[in-house]
Amino acid sequence: MRVPIVLIAAALAAAAPVARGQAVPYEVVKDGIPSPLTATTPGAAARGKLLLQQRQQANCLQCHAIKGLNGGSSAPPLDGIGASLTVPQLRLSVVDFSQVAAGRAMPSFHKARGDAAPRLSAQEVEDVVAYLATLRL
Numbered sequence: 001m002r003v004p005i006v007l008i009a010a011a012l013a014a015a016a017p018v019a020r021g022q023a024v025p026y027e028v029v030k031d032g033i034p035s036p037l038t039a040t041t042p043g044a045a046a047r048g049k050l051l052l053q054q055r056q057q058a059n060c061l062q063c064h065a066i067k068g069l070n071g072g073s074s075a076p077p078l079d080g081i082g083a084s085l086t087v088p089q090l091r092l093s094v095v096d097f098s099q100v101a102a103g104r105a106m107p108s109f110h111k112a113r114g115d116a117a118p119r120l121s122a123q124e125v126e127d128v129v130a131y132l133a134t135l136r137l
Contacts, residue, residue, distance in 0.1 A: 023112040024122045026095060032088025033095060037110065037122035047124075048131030057119045058109065058128060066135065075106065080137040090129045094120070 026033050036042065052060040053069060064078045065071035071078075085093070093100050096108040109120040109128075120128065 023110055023118045026110075028092060028099060029088070031092065031100075032086060033091040034088040036126055037091070037095070038126050041123060041126075043123075043126030043128070043130030045127070045131040045134050048127035048129065051120070051124055051128050052131060057124065060128075063106070078132065078135055081135050082133040083136040085132075087129060087133055090132045091125065094125050094128055094132075 024037050026037055027035065051058045052066070055062070060078070061069060061071035063072040063075035065073060066078045081090070089100075093106075095110040097104060097106040098108055098111075107119065110118045110122065110125050112118050
C-alpha cells in the first residue's frame with residue numbers, strides 16, 4: 001500500500017518542532033505556565049544540563065552557580081530550585097522572567113521581542129526546566 005506524499009508531508013510538518021526563531025503561544029496561570037510548550041517530546045534533563053553549561057543560548061552559569069559546575073555569583077545559586085519551585089513556576093521563570101520579577105536582570109529566554117528571535121526553542125525550554133526540576137539538593 002502506498003501512502004500519498006501529501007499525507008507524509010503533513011505528518012512530518014505536524015511532528016516537526018517549532019524552530020528557535022518562533023515563540024510558541026503559552027498561557028500563564030497564577031504564578032506559572034502549567035502546560036508544556038511542546039506537545040510531542042517531553043523535556044530531557046540531560047539535554048537541559050548541557051544547555052545550561054553552554055555559553056550560547058542559555059548561558060545560565062554566567063550568573064548562577066550550581067554545585068559541581070563552574071558558575072557565576074551575580075545571581076542566586078540554582079541548587080535546590082527544583083524543591084523550591086513547581087515545574088510551572090520554573091517554566092515561567094525560563095520563558096519570561098519579567099513576569100516573575102519585573103526589573104531583574106535575568107533575560108527572558110522564550111519571549112520574542114520585536115524582530116529578535118527567542119534565545120531558546122520550546123524544546124530547549126522544556127529540557128532546561130526538566131533539569132532544573134532535578135535540582136533538589
